[in-house]
Amino acid sequence: MYNVVFVLGPPGSGKGTICAQIQENLGYVHLSAGDLLRAERERVGSQFGALIENHIKNGSIVPVEITCSLLENAMIASKDANGFLIDGFPRNEDNLSGWNKQMGGKVNEQFVLFLSCPVDVCIDRCLHRGQGRTDDNVDSLKKRVETYNHSTFPIIEHFGKLGMVREVNSERPVAEVYNDVVEVFTAANQK
Ligand SMILES: Nc1ncnc2c1ncn2[C@@H]1O[C@H](COP(=O)(O)OP(=O)(O)OP(=O)(O)O)[C@@H](O)[C@H]1O
Ligand SMILES: O=c1ccn([C@@H]2O[C@H](COP(=O)(O)O)[C@@H](O)[C@H]2O)c(=O)[nH]1
Numbered sequence: 421m422y423n424v425v426f427v428l429g430p431p432g433s434g435k436g437t438i439c440a441q442i443q444e445n446l447g448y449v450h451l452s453a454g455d456l457l458r459a460e461r462e463r464v465g466s467q468f469g470a471l472i473e474n475h476i477k478n479g480s481i482v483p484v485e486i487t488c489s490l491l492e493n494a495m496i497a498s499k500d501a502n503g504f505l506i507d508g509f510p511r512n513e514d515n516l517s518g519w520n521k522q523m524g525g526k527v528n529e530q531f532v533l534f535l536s537c538p539v540d541v542c543i544d545r546c547l548h549r550g551q552g553r554t555d556d557n558v559d560s561l562k563k564r565v566e567t568y569n570h571s572t573f574p575i576i577e578h579f580g581k582l583g584m585v586r587e588v589n590s591e592r593p594v595a596e597v598y599n600d601v602v603e604v605f606t607a608a609n610q611k
């Protein structure tokens with residue numbers, strides 16, 4: 421049984437930044453669904469490259485069969501990890517039901533880390549990220565935020581009703597956010 425923590429929040433809320441630090445210090449393996457999709461987009465011979473790029477530019481969501489298979493393969497490749505940080509997934513109902521179908525019974529979902537941050541701050545961070553992402557521009561960001569509000573936030577609410585959400589305000593400096601996140605992990609792993 422794999423331990424899994426879903427890490428959700430608006431685009432630019434700091435999911436990747438915090439997950440990298442948790443991976444470094446707590447032995448969880450960081451799996452960013454977006455990074456896995458970008459790698460698949462670049463993979464020579466992939467039949468999904470154009471489809472993935474289209475979704476990424478439009479801030480829309482790639483069919484779950486593709487994303488979930490990339491996640492499961494990455495988990496199998498690191499099967500000795502303490503657990504997995506699934507960053508940026510599940511993003512909509514299709515993601516959630518597809519994940520439950522494919523992964524139900526194979527994972528222990530510990531909690532959902534929700535990094536909350538005002539959208540204007542998040543957009544500003546993305547516009548200054550400097551990684552050359554094809555979706556870090558005003559047009560794509562508008563669509564990404566719309567998708568987050570309409571499709572992803574309801575998934576966070578769904579987990580909230582199950583008592584699984586641990587919210588951390590990520591508008592603050594990274595070190596402060598990280599300290600609170602570590603407390604969340606410590607509490608979860610004491611159970
Ligand atoms: N707490 C913070 N304060 C200021 N800047 C931050 C903070 N956390 C992250 N950043 C910066 O904001 C940008 C976006 O961070 P990051 O890539 O971690 O976000 P993300 O949630 O993974 O975004 P996306 O959903 O677009 O992948 C990066 O340039 C990062 O260095
Ligand atoms: O589960 C997922 C995760 C991501 N996507 C697509 O990728 C981009 C970028 O994701 P980041 O988390 O910001 O790296 C996202 O806007 C989606 O288009 C996805 O479809 N499914």
Ligand SMILES: [Mg+2]
Pocket residue numbers: 435436452454508
């Ligand atoms: Mg990210």
